[in-house]
Amino acid sequence: MFSPPPIEDLLAAAHVVSLPMLVKFRGVMAREVMLFDGPAGWSEFGPFLEYDDEESSRWLASAVEAGWLGYPEAARHWVPVNATVPAVSADLVPAVLGAFDGVHTVKIKVAEAGQSLRDDAARVGAVRHLLPDAKIRVDANGGWDVGQAVSALRMLSVFGLEYAEQPVATIEDMAAVRSALRGSVLIAADESVRKATDPLAVARAGAADLLVVKAAPLGGVRRALEIVAEAGLPAVVSSALDSSVGIRTGLALAAALPQLRYACGLGTVALMGGDVASPSLVASAGGMAVRDIVADPDLLAHFAVPAQRSDWWLDRLRRCHALL
Structure with a gap:
């Protein structure tokens, strides 16, 4: 060790x-x-x-x-990356998406405190209008209860959802939402993995179709790789609003996964007004080449x-x- x-x-x-x-x-x-x-x-x-x-x-x-x-040895040297749309009003969606180059997949924040399902639908609809062929996923950060999640995801599914990330807070509720939706919307676990005492409990409970993994909260790239292997579920690698240095760690995890079926949430430097490296580690043409990052003094x-x-x-x- x-x-x-x-x-x-x-x-x-x-x-x-x-x-x-x-x-x-x-x-x-x-x-x-x-x-x-x-x-x-x-x-x-x-x-x-x-x-x-x-x-x-x-x-x-x-x-x-x-x-x-x-970092461990890479299995690939290019990683597909999604754009991220925070819980902004629908009229700001074009400006947010404009910061990302070559968007093929978009993650949209929903269930924001103080906002309504109508706000969520307007935001998701604005993305779908601008990008009719893009894959769309939504992230509630555990903000709904079971009833709200089922109703919301049935409504939002008209826009075509790749999956819904952490619609509810607990593993038991995740399993209930997944059962109620019966495969009409795939369920991804984020907080139920990275904030859990047992990151494998969500897989054992059959509460998710895929995992969202972040290297830093799980203790590093090697530990995250172990969790994905033990869970036996597809994985999406995401960031935690990192600088380019932190994104490099997420990129190392995505590059080392034996299989990578989904675009990764590693494009959030595009949402920042400053960074510690030049050039920044941002997506181009919908993905990122694996490269090292050195902070600029x-x-x-x-x-x-x-x-x-x-x-x-x-x-x-x-x-x-x-x-x-």
């Missing part, structure tokens, strides 16, 4: 940045992450601010793996957080390192 480096090595290699968003995503207009200049390459530690230390320590394990051990300095926020992240790093 790979042993993490001493905390002194991590502290010496750390940089904290705040990257502006072009549109609000997960309720924020700026994304704070910590980056490491490790001996095997750059890596990212970016658990969201509200995550506790135990959950965040898995993200640190992923960053340590990437920066100090490196000038960009690190430009987007560096104030001292108070840096201290907050360094304290978080010490606490999470103690849990590895």
Whole structure:
């Protein structure tokens, strides 16, 4: 088993940045992450601010793996990538999609707090109108109950859905929604994998048709590959609103999967108004070539957080390192 480096090595290699968003995503207009200049390459530690230390320590394990051990061998050198449409009003959909090059698949956020199913239908309909041949998937982030999910997905299915991601919060409810829809809409599990004590429980319960996996929350690329193999379900690789450095880790996971049937959610740098690398790791012609990323010192300095926020992240790093 790979042993993490001493905390002194991590502290010496750390940089904290705040990257502006072009549109609000997960309720924020700026994304704070910590980056490491490790001996095997750059890596990212970016658990969201509200995550506790135990959950965040898995993200640190992923960053340590990437920066100090490196990535496993790739099975492919090009990965299809979907566009992502946040919970914006329908009139903003063209501008959001305009940030993505060669769109063949689109993931659309639905079930946003304070919005209605009518808002969701308008957003999904706007995407379908603009891209009549694209594959469309929706992501509720567990925002519906069973009844709401079944009704909403039956309604939204008129637009042609590739699948619905995490329509409800619990595994039991996921199984109930999947049973009620009887295959008319495929169900993908995200939070039920990456936030679960047992990431394989959703597969054993027959609650999903496919898994959405993210390297950082699962503890790294190698652990994510093990989970996919044990689950025996198709997998989609997604990002966690990362910089290009973090996207490189997701790209490594997608590249290493033995099979990859679905476009991956690794295009979210296109939603940001700044990045730590130039050129950024963004999709072109509907996909991404596998390549390494090096953070630009000038960009690190430009987007560096104030001292108070840096201290907050360094304290978080010490606490999470103690849990590895």
